[in-house]
Amino acid sequence: xxxxxxxxxxxxxxxxxxxxxxxxRALALPGPEQDEALRRLHDLMVRAARHQVWRMRSMLPRxxxxxxxxxxxxxxxxxxxxxxxxxDTFEGRSRFTTWAYKFxxxxxxxxxxxxxxxxxxxxxxxxxxxxxxxxxxxxxxEAADLGRAVATAIQQALTPYQRRIALALLVDQVPIxxxxxxxxxxxxxxxxxxxxxxxxxxxxLVATGHMPAPTTSAGGS
Amino acid sequence: MTRDLxxxxxxxxxxxxxxxxxxxxxxxxxRLMDQYVEGLLHRQRDVDVPGMDVHxxxxxxxxxxxxxxxxxxxxxxxxxxxxxxxxxxG
Numbered sequence: 001x002x003x004x005x006x007x008x009x010x011x012x013x014x015x016x017x018x019x020x021x022x023x024x025r026a027l028a029l030p031g032p033e034q035d036e037a038l039r040r041l042h043d044l045m046v047r048a049a050r051h052q053v054w055r056m057r058s059m060l061p062r063x064x065x066x067x068x069x070x071x072x073x074x075x076x077x078x079x080x081x082x083x084x085x086x087x088d089t090f091e092g093r094s095r096f097t098t099w100a101y102k103f104x105x106x107x108x109x110x111x112x113x114x115x116x117x118x119x120x121x122x123x124x125x126x127x128x129x130x131x132x133x134x135x136x137x138x139x140x141x142e143a144a145d146l147g148r149a150v151a152t153a154i155q156q157a158l159t160p161y162q163r164r165i166a167l168a169l170l171v172d173q174v175p176i177x178x179x180x181x182x183x184x185x186x187x188x189x190x191x192x193x194x195x196x197x198x199x200x201x202x203x204x205l206v207a208t209g210h211m212p213a214p215t216t217s218a219g220g221s
Numbered sequence: 222m223t224r225d226l227x228x229x230x231x232x233x234x235x236x237x238x239x240x241x242x243x244x245x246x247x248x249x250x251x252r253l254m255d256q257y258v259e260g261l262l263h264r265q266r267d268v269d270v271p272g273m274d275v276h277x278x279x280x281x282x283x284x285x286x287x288x289x290x291x292x293x294x295x296x297x298x299x300x301x302x303x304x305x306x307x308x309x310x311g
């Protein structure tokens with residue numbers, strides 16, 4: 001049933017201190033039930049955002065209570081807005097609360113990463129930094145050989161853009177959301193680029209005999 | 222350009238060459254993560270969301286958020302998240 005087809009009669013009244021039996025209906029129709037449902041939803045968003053900020057607080061330059069609270073509350077507000085615009089996509093394949101939490105977790109995690117890297121430069125290299133890389137003392141000969149082969153593959157098999165993405169995300173450990181923001185793109189687009197990087201590198205390594213050929217065919221992207 | 226040469230650590234080599242098939246996008250991961258997490262927490266068997274395990278090995282951000290959601294739901298349900306986290310980390 002779509003939101004537009006739901007009638008007010010379908011909505012079970014929301015009692016104070018109790019979650020709605022049908023969150024989607026309670027949130028969709030204006031009235032006191034909606035007001036109460038929105039209040040309870042915001043509580044859920046704050047709870048999940050605080051949980052996420054707490055998990056990632058070690059990334060923050062100043063992980064004090066005030067900073068964490070500000071990040072969590074801001075993320076909760078943003079997440080609630082995002083959720084409400086996608087309310088009609090809830091299919092009931094999980095509990096509503098689990099579905100709702102993920103919006104706050106995503107938003108809070110993204111904001112913590114952004115806050116942590118706000119004052120840090122993201123160097124986007126695609127230079128010959130990899131050329132003739134030699135093994136460190138801790139590397140065994142076989143691992144060092146593969147490392148050199150991967151370095152060569154990075155130089156030969158990737159485009160400059162792909163090299164920059166690979167270096168930033170997988171070597172310099174720039175968070176994907178931060179890199180997406182700096183490049184004006186999305187997490188999904190960068191992950192797709194990373195997928196292409198990995199596919200090209202593996203193909204190159206198979207061709208040079210540094211990796212075994214895949215034994216089964218895989219689906220495309 | 223003159224720069225210091227860098228070494229690729231074994232972890233970086235593994236990450237750079239990680240298989241990412243079957244394909245699952247970050248948007249699909251977000252769309253499916255709630256049912257995936259509940260499946261991990263509330264069923265004994267592995268949850269069949271094609272491509273999710275591969276995606277979580279290849280996308281650190283999505284992996285953090287899925288594990289966080291799992292921890293939060295487990296906490297609310299009074300469930301020990303340990304076994305599910307073990308399955309999640311594969």
